Amino acid sequence: MADATPPAPTPQETQEGPSKSELKKRAKQAEKDKKAAEKAAKQAELAQQQAATEGDFATDFYGKLPLHQSQSRSGKTRVAISSLSASRDGETVLLRARVHTSRAQGNKMVFLNLRQRTDSVQALLLVTPEKVSKQMVKWAAGISDESIVLVEGVVKKSPEPIKSASVQDVEVHISKLHLISGIEGRLPFSLEDASRADEEVASSEVQMNRVLLDTRLNNRVVDLRTQTNQAVFKLQSAIGDLFRGYLSSQGFIEIHSPKLQGAATESGASVFKVGYFKGNAFLAQSPQLAKQMCIAADFERVYEVGPVFRAEDSNTHRHLTEFMGLDLEMTIEEHYHEVMELLDSLFLSIFRGLKEKYSKEIEVVGKQFPADEFKWREGPEGTLKLSFREAVNLLVEDGVDRAVLDDINTENEKRLGRIVRAKYETDYFIIDKFPMELRPFYTMPDPEDPTLSNSYDFFMRGEEILSGAQRIHDAEFLCKQMKAKGVEPDSMKGYVDAFRMGCPPHGGGGIGLERVLMLFLKLNNIRRASLFPRDPKRLEP
The missing domain is CATH 3.30.930.10 (Bira Bifunctional Protein; Domain 2)
Known part of the structure; x- marks a missing residue:
């Protein structure tokens, strides 16, 4: 949109600059224009979100949770990743975890490595009729590493050991995925880099990032998560x-x-x-x-x-x-x-x-x-x-x-x-x-x-x-x-x-x-x- 043509200056302005009342009037108009622009942008964003979710049958199964006020109980028991095993094959579980890493395959599948303390498990989000939509998978693929999520899914026995996780005999097939707490800005380093042995970095033919001790200590909260x-x-x-x-x-x-x-x-x-x-x-x-x-x-x-x-x-x-x-x-x-x-x-x-x-x-x-x-x-x-x-x-x-x-x-x-x-x-x-x-x-x-x-x-x-x-x-x-x-x-x-x-x-x-x-x-x-x-x-x- 073209800029509005400014009003012609009065004779007083050309000689002495704008008067105080004129400056106030302009500031008021600028504030009004700013609010109108913000309102228009918000409406555009809502329209975009509505268009993105139009026809999305899974809108209740994913998204950012409202700020948790801790005033109600769902009655559902949350499990620890360390408790998952092949003996729970077919069981629906609910767990809170950090997204250690994620990997999207096309627009129909996302693998999430979920972590609790020293334990991790692989989770899979796959497009399925009436359960997981393409929009849900796309949203999940955009979740930042180290975000905290609430996951509901079915424990499935893995046909072969999953070496990237500490729980290697099962994975969780996700049916519901909600964001509890996201990441503001960028992480100072990745937890994958911070978890490597010095010998692995030194001997690798592929260039790897070495996280120095001072960098770790300056960002100790992230470092302590390894x-x-x-x-x-x-x-x-x-x-x-x-x-x-x-x-x-x-x-x-x-x-x-x-x-x-x-x-x-x-x-x-x-x-x-x-x-x-x-x-x-x-x-x-x-x-x-x-x-x-x-x-x-x-x-x-x-x-x-x-x-x-x-x-x-x-x-x-x-x-x-x-x-x-x-x-x-x-x-x-x-x-x-x-x-x-x-x-x-x-x-x-x-x-x-x-x-x-x-x-x-x-x-x-x-x-x-x-x-x-x-x-x-x-x-x-x-x-x-x-x-x-x-x-x-x-x-x-x-x-x-x-x-x-x-x-x-x-x-x-x-x-x-x-x-x-x-x-x-x-x-x-x-x-x-x-x-x-x-x-x-x-x-x-x-x-x-x-x-x-x-x-x-x-x-x-x-x-x-x-x-x-x-x-x-x-x-x-x-x-x-x-x-x-x-x-x-x-x-x-x-x-x-x-x-x-x-x-x-x-x-x-x-x-x-x-x-x-x-x-x-x-x-x-x-x-x-x-x-x-x-x-x-x-x-x-």
């Missing part, structure tokens, strides 16, 4: 459940210690300072002090699952500034190895539980992150236990200069892990009797050799996953050790006073949940084992 990540975080939850279950069976109770503290506890350089009303507070590096005070309060055996904050500028594959700590503390009757042995039994219980109950999830992760199966020792020989001196000797025998082994750094930890795997066929071992100078002020020294401590670290695939020890329970000796480490006892008066009122011998340890998960599955970067990771360079999302 079947790999669904399995990873189900396994993370399982570790927490197994941790709690075992300790509860051993007479422990769960505690919840504060994460805001009035003083920097273990190392002033590695705590986060936060404003606290008219003063400052610090985010807790661990529940260490609270655990010990609970022992002094006769709780006997305690554990905690909670966040731990470390203000260390460590940009490595295994460090986070906030992680989930699995901590425990217990009284000692005779020997500090009682604690070490209980921790060992705890880990063995977790490893067995993961292998026995979650083999499916481990297999899903292994497709994207292939790794040798995690190995540990069972039976009479039990877990490999080395003294710090024995661990150093193994490294020296392998060619490491003894002069650099006052402490075992990350590189030599990994080297030791490879040595132990080759020599003892295990990925899990314990090192005992660390030098006293390497441990914090509350660690009990070895009574026979004060240069050593009653402390231990646990390792998986050559990386430390637990640090623990017997603690000092005598106030006078504790103050002496604090001063030797440069900590003023008066700055932690409430903690020290707990031991002045009598406390039994005790010990414990702290475990990094994400690190255990990373190493068990060999994910190679701790950020993959953290839901929304926090490190020196990342605070979002």
